[in-house]
Amino acid sequence: MLKKNVIHYAKKCYWKLKNIVRSIIGYPVIYNANRVNENKYKKRALLIYLITPFYLKPDSPKFLNHQNLSCTVKIAHILDEFGYAVDVADVRDKKFYPRKNYNLVFSHRVDLKNIQHYFAEDTLKVYLSTGMNHIIHNRNLKKRVEDLFQRRGCELKLSNIKFNPEYMPFISNADAIIGFGNKFTVSTWGKFFSGPIYMVNNYGFKETKFIWSSRDYTVAKKNFVFFGGGHLMRKGLDLLLEVFSKYSDLNLYVCGLFDYDEEFKKCYYKELYQTKNIHPIGWVQVNSKRYEELIKKCAYIIHPSCEEGQPGAVVQCMYSGLIPIVSKESGVDVDAFGITLENNSLAQIAETIVRVSQLPSSWHKEHSIKTREVAEKYYSEEAFEKRFREIMSNILKSWKGNK
Numbered sequence: 001m002l003k004k005n006v007i008h009y010a011k012k013c014y015w016k017l018k019n020i021v022r023s024i025i026g027y028p029v030i031y032n033a034n035r036v037n038e039n040k041y042k043k044r045a046l047l048i049y050l051i052t053p054f055y056l057k058p059d060s061p062k063f064l065n066h067q068n069l070s071c072t073v074k075i076a077h078i079l080d081e082f083g084y085a086v087d088v089a090d091v092r093d094k095k096f097y098p099r100k101n102y103n104l105v106f107s108h109r110v111d112l113k114n115i116q117h118y119f120a121e122d123t124l125k126v127y128l129s130t131g132m133n134h135i136i137h138n139r140n141l142k143k144r145v146e147d148l149f150q151r152r153g154c155e156l157k158l159s160n161i162k163f164n165p166e167y168m169p170f171i172s173n174a175d176a177i178i179g180f181g182n183k184f185t186v187s188t189w190g191k192f193f194s195g196p197i198y199m200v201n202n203y204g205f206k207e208t209k210f211i212w213s214s215r216d217y218t219v220a221k222k223n224f225v226f227f228g229g230g231h232l233m234r235k236g237l238d239l240l241l242e243v244f245s246k247y248s249d250l251n252l253y254v255c256g257l258f259d260y261d262e263e264f265k266k267c268y269y270k271e272l273y274q275t276k277n278i279h280p281i282g283w284v285q286v287n288s289k290r291y292e293e294l295i296k297k298c299a300y301i302i303h304p305s306c307e308e309g310q311p312g313a314v315v316q317c318m319y320s321g322l323i324p325i326v327s328k329e330s331g332v333d334v335d336a337f338g339i340t341l342e343n344n345s346l347a348q349i350a351e352t353i354v355r356v357s358q359l360p361s362s363w364h365k366e367h368s369i370k371t372r373e374v375a376e377k378y379y380s381e382e383a384f385e386k387r388f389r390e391i392m393s394n395i396l397k398s399w400k401g402n403k
Helices: 002-025 061-065 067-081 134-152 169-173 183-190 237-244 262-267 269-273 289-297 312-319 346-357 361-378 381-398
Strands: 043-049 084-090 104-107 124-129 176-180 197-200 223-227 251-255 278-280 300-303 323-326
Touching: 043 067, 061 067, 067 084, 067 104, 067 312, 067 381, 124 169, 124 381, 134 237, 176 183, 176 381, 183 197, 197 381, 223 237, 223 289, 223 312, 237 251, 237 262, 237 269, 237 346, 251 289, 262 269, 269 278, 300 312, 300 346, 312 323, 312 361, 323 346, 323 361
Parallel strands: 043 084, 043 104, 104 124, 124 176, 176 197, 223 251, 223 300, 251 278, 300 323
Antiparallel strands: none
């Protein structure tokens, strides 16, 4: 235990120091990220998302940490197909400002200032959204904090919770939005943006095995997975811990970075560490042996989030054949093969987990197979790339700069 605590503290110090250094010196810009012969290109694009994946080898297991790493590379490659030499800046770099002329700016930053100064009037500007509108995101998250305090008396520091910037000058000047999610997710942006908004699905990793044939559904139908990284309260882990602690015959396997969230861990210590049917697994690498063992014993991925843009963890588990139980705010259409919660109340979650656990094993096997089939067709890497090309083609055809 002492060794674990020392390692945990060392990691926290490392990341804090790294963030401090980056806030001072900024991040490097990856010029010509696709390493092409720039003399053959007449157009240049700036992609503001993540620079990390361009320092990784193509077969690096770190790409499995989160879809946003491979997603950044895929977008850069697709922009190349449309004739753009691509530079990449990091979304976390608040000191960044463009030093070149660009025909296209593809940004995940909403608070990019002085747009008229840095970009020409005929520069195409596209915002990449990975969640709901920031104003609604913040409102929902604040309500979660307030509800937690009313239920448990746990007061989480707002400074430790990730709220998104509500000052969004890039959105005001954007020509289009491409967003992860479904019609519900898009509707949150439509209230504040009058231009075209395009939806794209997140994806599971194509190497993922589907092991339904070796899953014992008579056992698995009593087992649920919460699979995520940080931002635990936003994703609804607090609600799940309170509900599952009351149903000793149903198991919840908790995969996430709860050890790094001291306030959350303190509030839910009993549920996390002293409740027999709640299993604090911690971080689990996708497609690892540990991941496959976990997937084999469970039937569902459960995710009562208050704000998402189609969480990669849910989609990945769908690719593994886990039946999704999600909130409408998760931005995933699952009604044909999973369950969308009517609301995120404790009563609704409790009613749902009890009801599905009592369904026959044949129902679980059928819906697991259907989940995988839908994931392979609509939530695959290939489906993402195809849809993204379609969107870019539509944007470029309709863009006023081409008229």
